[in-house]
Structures are given as structure tokens and as C-alpha cells.
Amino acid sequence: MFKIEYKSKISRARIGRLKLPSGEVETPLFLPIATFGNVRGLSFEEIKKIGYQMILANTYHLHLRPGTEIIKKFKSLKNFCGWNGSILTDSGGFQIFSLKNVKVFENFVEFLDEIEGKKHKLSPEKSIEIQLDFKSDILMVLDYFCGWPYKKKEIEKAVSLTTKWAQRSKIFFKEKINFKNHLRPLLFGIIQGGVYKNLREKSLKDLLEIGFDGYAIGGLGVGEGVSKMFEVIDFLVKKIPEEKPRYLMGIGLLDQILKAIKKGIDIFDCVVPTREGRHGRIFVRSQKFKYKIVNILNTKYKKDKKPIDSKCNCFVCQNFSRAFLHHLFKTKDPLGLRLASFHNLYFYFEFIEEIKRAIKKGKV
């Protein structure tokens, strides 16, 4: 299912291919966020045109709106939202644990939908069931993370619960999926353990015993600091079997992505390019693998005839001035956030393509 096609000679970076029910994707891979089944403001035609082959959709949000029953009527999330690439869905856990009204039990979590005020339950099995109903290409197990700041005791509990839930997820998944079908969806485990190496090691060991198609690192980028984060990544990646895809959840900024690729990470997702874009913060290249973030709302762009990034070949930089983009944001025209999100996602895509070329040339 995962084939490593090229290994860097100067770092642990690698280029691979992941075979999924919806098609093959190349790694390193960045997933744009389609929380409610769409990348806000953009059409999937545009996402595809940039070159993206896989998106991340949020199980928690979609289960509540439009609801799993409606997605089932369309046979798949892809059919419902009109995306013809691959989909990775999270388990719903991360969103649920950030709610105010959430109770964690041994076998499930109970939470209040903040919009409709209804009580919901989510178990490890239920999360897999929903993701299978969505016909996701990659499913994530329900893990438990207590949030930052944390005490070692809490993380210990989180690792233990995460292992139990991972076990149950795998059992349920095996019951539902024909493992002889080589185009089956993949199930990824999530390593917890905070900044504590012994807990991270335990979590990974537990998951390896259960056996997953890929291994994700969760609970990072939450407040522990970048150097602590990379210590954990460095420590873990060496222990995840080389032939398995490695997914660093929710990270991040492009310099962090470059560094993590060098450490051997294959898959990334992050809200940064789209969320920043929605607020008028736009990525501009400075030198190779260097960039700055420009706030287009700044008055100094009011008369600026230049494109956002004169080195960028995207639709936005070929057709629009900074002054007009500034004007669109000032007049609250949704075209503004659309163009900024498009450019940022294009920027991310190209950045990773450039890393791939550099890996092949032996420069990364």
C-alpha cells in the first residue's frame, strides 16, 4: 500500500506512493482542510487545479451537519461534496475534547453539540462506523488527548485510554473490512504521550502491537514549543517502521513542514493556509524555502500595483494587484478570502513540490 520510491541521502526524507481506494497519492503530502466537506470559499475544481489529490474532512463537524444519514444517502462523502480525489477523515476526538461540555468514559465520550444543544455519544467503534459510512480513504482511530497545559499523570491516562480505544477500533475495522481487497481503506493509529519520551515510546509500542496501516503523531503543536515538538518527532520517527506512512497531525507552518519532512514525516494537514488566507494574511516567497506572511489589509498596499508574489505563477498573482486584493478585503467582498486562500494553498503545494525536487537532487 505504501511504496517508498526515493530516499534522501542526507536526511531521513523520503518520497513515496500511497495506494488508496480513490487513487494513488504521492508523499510528502499536505492536506487542505475541508472541515464541513468543503475548503471554505473554494470549489473542488480549484483545489484539483492546484494539484491536490487528498483533503482532510472533520468527522465531528460532518456528523452533526449535514449528518451521517444524509451523507449515506449519497453513498459517500465524496459524492455528497463533489470531490473526486481522496479523503482522510479525523476521528472527531480532537474537536470533541476542545468542547466545554464533554465527559470521558472508559468506552465512549459524551458531548453537547453547541449549536443545537443535543447530547451525543461517540465511541471508538462509532467513529470508525461513521468514517466507513463516509467511505474515507484513510480513517483515524479515536484517540484521547487532555489538552495543553497537561500533567504527566493526565498524559499517562491519555496514552492508556488511546491504546484501549485503538485496540477496539482495529477489531471493529477488521470486522467491517475485507482485508483481501487490496483497495480497502487504511486505518491509522495515533501516538500520544505529550512531551514525555517514555510515554510516547509506550504509546507507539502499544499501537505497533495492534498493527496499523500508518502512524500519526498527535498532541503536538499545542503549546509545548517548537524545539520540544521536534524532539518528540525526532525520537518517534526513528522508531516507526520505515515502510509505514507517518503523519504529523495539525502541523503547520512551512518551515516546520520542511524540517519534519527531513525528519521522515510523510503526511501533513493544517488550517494555516486557509485560515490565514481568510484573514488576509498571505504567503510571499523571499528566498529558497524562505517566505514571509503579508497582511494585505495593511494601508501600504492600498496603491500597490504589484501582484502578491511576483515569483508566483498562480491565478491570483497572474491576474490581481495587491491594491485590488486590499480593496476586496476592505469592502468585505468574499472574493478576497477566496483569492487569498487559493494563493496560500497554491503556495503550500508548490513549496512541497520544491522540497520533493530538492530531495531528488540530493539537496534536502
Next chain:
Amino acid sequence: MFKIEYKSKISRARIGRLKLPSGEVETPLFLPIATFGNVRGLSFEEIKKIGYQMILANTYHLHLRPGTEIIKKFKSLKNFCGWNGSILTDSGGFQIFSLKNVKVFENFVEFLDEIEGKKHKLSPEKSIEIQLDFKSDILMVLDYFCGWPYKKKEIEKAVSLTTKWAQRSKIFFKEKINFKNHLRPLLFGIIQGGVYKNLREKSLKDLLEIGFDGYAIGGLGVGEGVSKMFEVIDFLVKKIPEEKPRYLMGIGLLDQILKAIKKGIDIFDCVVPTREGRHGRIFVRSQKFKYKIVNILNTKYKKDKKPIDSKCNCFVCQNFSRAFLHHLFKTKDPLGLRLASFHNLYFYFEFIEEIKRAIKKGKV
């Protein structure tokens, strides 16, 4: 400048060509509204793809934001906003007279910019000057309208002021424009007079004496009722010289547009397709020249796999279900208003194309 190419044998409808600095446009013609120099949420690439050749931009809004000085730096409004078709600009009057803090003097109006709290003046000459700075293809004179409900006395005053301002606009325009240049911008006069035939007649007579490239009917669709409105249109159109383009300002719904085309109107603009689209109200064809407006937020569309309009060939109807559009509006994804606006503008364009075909076939 205006050539009538086809006249209906069963109505006063006609098909014409209007030669403008930015290119030729065919009438009957509907102008999408680009208040701040952009059709909200859409890119001009999309507006062009639908088939639109001309848009309407609002002088009042653009003069305040980004400001005429900035547009001048780009040499034209077209350059600033990246539109390569034609532009008609209004005079700014209609918006100003709907503000709370506005004082009307003999030679100018004074008003307060509600966002920045600054005092501004606009004279007939200033309005023309701004529109010339924008390099508009069609400029409208500053007219005066007191708003609905009105008394005959107020309309009498409005007609008299409108005539005076029209005179001054024409004088100023003639000073600035080389009339020997056959690719010069056009200047349209605006007929006022409320629902009073003698006042409408006087207003038109005054304007005809001054002489304009086209004649617009203003101050309709404000509360006087549809039958009164068509009485005025019917009365006026017969008196506007046949060789001049006739523009019915701010109207409207498609059945009104069809009726007005039959009466001999050539140009229309209206916020309906885009404003309704932004609120999830979408045009759906029922029978020939008949349609209904569907509210996509209605719960009954939650599971509806059908396209918005199964008879429509637009990008939205070819690619998206009602259920997904409903979901986009429910989750406040700006893609929703973008798709709905796109479909509605496509619908308007096709509707008018169909009227043109029907005129040529002798059916309208």
C-alpha cells in the same frame, strides 16, 4: 454609435449594437452590479465566461473606497479591478439621496460618508469628472430624486433640478471629450417625473433639447406599483427617439424585464440576481419565460440530490446538488453565495438570450 439590427414585428422590442470604447455590446442587455468594482464573491473571469460584456459600477461607493485618486493611478477602473469588458457607471446620486445626512443645494449635494464620518460634496460636474477618471464607457448624469413616497410638488422640483444638472453635465462633458473621436464614452440623461405623465414628458423634453447619447428612465420600481411603472414606461418609450438606446434603471425581475423589452427598453441593471443569490434564493425555470425562486435554505432540500435546475447548463447545475448547496449555506461557506450568484447571473443571461432568439423568430 447605436445600430438597431432587428425590430420585432409584434412588439416594440428591438435588437441593437452599441459601440463603446471598450468594445461593442449587444442589446437587450442586462448589467450585473459590481458596486465596489467587483460582482460580490465572483471573479470577472466567471462573469466573462457566462457571457456578460458590460457591468455596472457605483460611482458613490468607488469614489469613497478605494477613492478616485487610487483608481486614477491605475489609469482606469477596468485596470484597477481587472475587468476587460465595458463599464457603465451611475452618477452616485441614487446612493447619496438614500443617505440620512444629505443636503441638496442648487449646484451640488453635500453628504456624510457613513463609514468614515467625512463630509463630501458632489456636483454634476464632479460626478462627470469622476466617471471620466474611471474611464467608464457609459456615464450617467447626476439626477435628483426625492425618494418614495413623494408629492407632486417634490417631483416637480426634482425634474427642474434634474434638467439644470443635466445641462451642466453636458456642458462639462463636451469640454472634456473630443466629439470627433468615434470611440468616445457616451453620456446618458435620466428622465425623472415620478408617476406624473406631464412631468415625465417635461423631463424628457428638457433632456432631448440638451441632447444625450441615450435616455434612462429613473425613479421607478420604488413603491409606485408594477402597473403604474409600466404605464410610465409605455408612455415614455414612445416619445424617446427610436435611434437612441433606452435604459430602465434598477429594474428588475425577469418577467418585468421581458415586458419592458417588449415595450422597447434596451438596457437593464438590477441587484436581484446577485443579492438574492447571496441569501440563498435561486432562480429555477418552470416553463418558457416562467420561473420560480427557490429558497435553498429550506429544510426540504437537505437530502435533495437533484441539481438546482435540471434544465440549466451552468457550472453549478452540472456539478452540485441542492443538498450540498443547502449544506454550504447552513455552514456559512462563502462558496454557497458564490455558486448561487453565479447560477442566478447565468440564468439572467440565458433568459435574455432566449428573448433575443424569440424576437428574431417573431415570437416576442
